[in-house]
Amino acid sequence: MTVVSSSTDPQALTMTFVAEFAAPPQRVWQVWADPRQLERWWGPPGWPATFTRHELAPGGQSRYHMTSPDGQKAPGWWRTVVTEPPIRLVIEDGFSGPDGEPDEQMPTMRLEVSFEPVAAGTRMTILTRFTDIGQLEKVAAMGMVEGMTQALGQIDAVLAE
Amino acid sequence: MVVDELTDAEIDRIFHALADRTRRDIVARTMRGDQSVSGLARGYDMSFAAVQKHVAVLTSAALVRKERRGREQLVRAVPQTLQRAGALLQRYEALWRDRAAAIEAILAEDGDLPHTPEGHR
Numbered sequence: 001m002t003v004v005s006s007s008t009d010p011q012a013l014t015m016t017f018v019a020e021f022a023a024p025p026q027r028v029w030q031v032w033a034d035p036r037q038l039e040r041w042w043g044p045p046g047w048p049a050t051f052t053r054h055e056l057a058p059g060g061q062s063r064y065h066m067t068s069p070d071g072q073k074a075p076g077w078w079r080t081v082v083t084e085p086p087i088r089l090v091i092e093d094g095f096s097g098p099d100g101e102p103d104e105q106m107p108t109m110r111l112e113v114s115f116e117p118v119a120a121g122t123r124m125t126i127l128t129r130f131t132d133i134g135q136l137e138k139v140a141a142m143g144m145v146e147g148m149t150q151a152l153g154q155i156d157a158v159l160a161e
Numbered sequence: 162m163v164v165d166e167l168t169d170a171e172i173d174r175i176f177h178a179l180a181d182r183t184r185r186d187i188v189a190r191t192m193r194g195d196q197s198v199s200g201l202a203r204g205y206d207m208s209f210a211a212v213q214k215h216v217a218v219l220t221s222a223a224l225v226r227k228e229r230r231g232r233e234q235l236v237r238a239v240p241q242t243l244q245r246a247g248a249l250l251q252r253y254e255a256l257w258r259d260r261a262a263a264i265e266a267i268l269a270e271d272g273d274l275p276h277t278p279e280g281h282r
Contacts, residue, residue, distance in 0.1 A: 006258070008253075008254060010250060019261040021268055031267055037267055041267060124261075
């Protein structure tokens with residue numbers, strides 16, 4: 001995997017992340033479509049995700065929770081807006097209330113994902129659009145809990161090159 | 162400037178302020194140089210009062226500050242505040258780096274099967 005580029009626009013509240021994988025687009029699409037594969041990478045380090053519902057089709061709903069190192073559950077949801085396998089995917093992601101259903105008070109973010117065949121395999125581009133800080137703050141807080149794990153992971157990645 | 166120093170209320174104000182296109186544009190203009198409120202107002206198809214209101218929202222979020230120079234109200238950027246918003250976005254970016262590494266690990270398990278990307282297109 002190569003991170004091709006990554007940029008944030010604080011004024012527009014967007015983040016664009018581009019990475020390449022040594023597998024064809026159909027295969028990279030599967031890590032989004034198959035809930036068993038999805039839950040292995042969606043949660044930040046130390047916060048494994050469990051998807052209890054996953055309908056990757058326009059208008060489809062997903063329900064998941066991420067479990068913190070001390071056992072706390074952070075429930076979330078997706079609403080799939082666009083699916084063009086294995087080219088393009090648009091989803092809305094948000095946090096749920098304790099009942100696991102979408103919390104209307106919490107802001108959502110929109111993820112526009114594209115999969116492009118390249119010589120190396122697949123170029124995956126993710127544009128995240130934040131409408132509010134609440135979501136970002138919550139996600140950022142999770143990342144911080146396992147900040148040390150992240151740092152160690154990055155060292156491993158460098159050594160593996 | 163450490164992002165953790167921001168209170169929830171401060172962060173809410175910053176992102177509420179930046180959620181509006183006109184206010185983002187005002188921030189961009191003040192980043193390029195000080196602006197007078199009347200100068201800003203000429204740049205938008207809205208009343209002077211409406212522009213003043215946008216500037217007030219940006220001021221309360223500490224993205225700009227107002228200074229009086231003679232008869233003019235100058236609007237001046239506070240780039241440090243925008244840097245704080247940027248730092249939050251960077252943390253989110255780090256999350257995607259971790260996710261991409263985890264996806265790669267999943268894909269690497271296919272390793273035993275000879276994969277030919279071209280053949281799948």
